[in-house]
Amino acid sequence: MNKIILIVAVLGLMLCACNEKRNSESKTQPSTQKPKVDIPDFNADSAYFYVKSQVDFGPRVPNTNSHTKCAEYLFSKLKSFADTAMVQSFKTKAFDGTVLNSKNIIGVFNPDKQKRVLLCSHWDSRPFADHDPDPSLQNTPIDGANDGASGIGVLLELARLMAISKPEIGIDIIFFDVEDYGPPKNHPNSEVKDQYGLGSQYWSKNPHDPDYTADYGILLDMVGASNARFYMEGFSMEYASGILKKVWSIANRAGFSEYFVFDQVGYIDDDHKYINEIAKIPTIDIIHLDPESSNGSFFEYWHTTGDNLSVIDKQTLKVVGQTLLNVVFQEK
Numbered sequence: 001m002n003k004i005i006l007i008v009a010v011l012g013l014m015l016c017a018c019n020e021k022r023n024s025e026s027k028t029q030p031s032t033q034k035p036k037v038d039i040p041d042f043n044a045d046s047a048y049f050y051v052k053s054q055v056d057f058g059p060r061v062p063n064t065n066s067h068t069k070c071a072e073y074l075f076s077k078l079k080s081f082a083d084t085a086m087v088q089s090f091k092t093k094a095f096d097g098t099v100l101n102s103k104n105i106i107g108v109f110n111p112d113k114q115k116r117v118l119l120c121s122h123w124d125s126r127p128f129a130d131h132d133p134d135p136s137l138q139n140t141p142i143d144g145a146n147d148g149a150s151g152i153g154v155l156l157e158l159a160r161l162m163a164i165s166k167p168e169i170g171i172d173i174i175f176f177d178v179e180d181y182g183p184p185k186n187h188p189n190s191e192v193k194d195q196y197g198l199g200s201q202y203w204s205k206n207p208h209d210p211d212y213t214a215d216y217g218i219l220l221d222m223v224g225a226s227n228a229r230f231y232m233e234g235f236s237m238e239y240a241s242g243i244l245k246k247v248w249s250i251a252n253r254a255g256f257s258e259y260f261v262f263d264q265v266g267y268i269d270d271d272h273k274y275i276n277e278i279a280k281i282p283t284i285d286i287i288h289l290d291p292e293s294s295n296g297s298f299f300e301y302w303h304t305t306g307d308n309l310s311v312i313d314k315q316t317l318k319v320v321g322q323t324l325l326n327v328v329f330q331e332k
């Protein structure tokens with residue numbers, strides 16, 4: 001009998017000790033603390049691979065085989081990651097009257113969520129290197145590794161990660177076509193407005209869903225070159241200053257202050273201008289600007305044959321991709 005009492009007492013003591021341990025463990029996590037959101041880690045090697053895969057098709061100039069083949073590749077990748085995907089095919093007229101067979105490629109994540117963010121970039125590449133220092137190359141189509149493929153590479157990696165873990169809000173990804181078919185410099189029509197961004201102009205007038213809207217949008221343009229500087233661009237400041245400041249703050253908090261600079265530089269007629277003015281969605285442009293470059297506005301190899309895979313730096317892809325993930329995954 002005594003033995004039984006002893007066993008019961010020992011067991012009771014063990015249970016008490018165990019409970020105490022559990023209590024002290026739970027005390028280290030105050031109940032008022034918000035559960036930390038898990039933000040995926042942006043993989044720059046994967047993004048780089050997506051950039052290279054596009055460049056490997058050859059210049060993605062509308063009405064060429066490389067353009068058609070790359071569109072098929074981009075659609076199949078986006079479709080494999082998104083909840084739904086579609087291609088918006090259309091014809092549009094270039095500055096010289098050429099009819100361009102064009103495709104905007106769209107992927108939707110969390111279609112039932114009310115709160116939505118639009119992420120976009122252009123996938124076509126420029127038909128002529130009109131800013132090349134070598135005049136004999138100024139008619140050559142460009143690889144557009146930075147001007148075209150970089151933004152799409154970042155967005156495809158984001159899409160891959162969002163297929164694995166979903167953000168709390170809805171995300172729409174658009175790869176715009178025919179952004180870069182504007183007239184070459186010195187062309188008599190080069191001062192005519194709205195000759196760039198033909199794909200975003202088309203989509204803004206004819207969204208894939210007639211009732212489509214988003215809380216805000218983020219455009220990526222030339223986000224892959226080494227030592228990129230993202231200044232605060234004029235139209236972004238004018239139409240979406242709150243978003244601009246939020247994104248720049250999140251980037252700075254992540255340690256990317258050398259890239260995301262709190263200074264305003266110029267107004268760029270980029271795809272976001274039409275999304276702001278026609279679709280009325282407040283949209284910012286993350287674009288590599290460089291007032292010190294030979295062209296006076298953009299990154300050094302802008303619209304030259306030098307805009308090839310050799311300018312792409314994984315660190316820049318990482319900085320931009322991780323910033324977007326931090327933005328998207330903190331929204332609810």
Ligand code: AHN
Pocket residue numbers: 147179180196221268269270
């Ligand atoms: C103009 O030069 C008018 N817009 C520049 C938009 C652009 C071209 N972004 C990349 N390539």
Ligand code: ZN
Pocket residue numbers: 126147180303
């Ligand atoms: Zn361009």
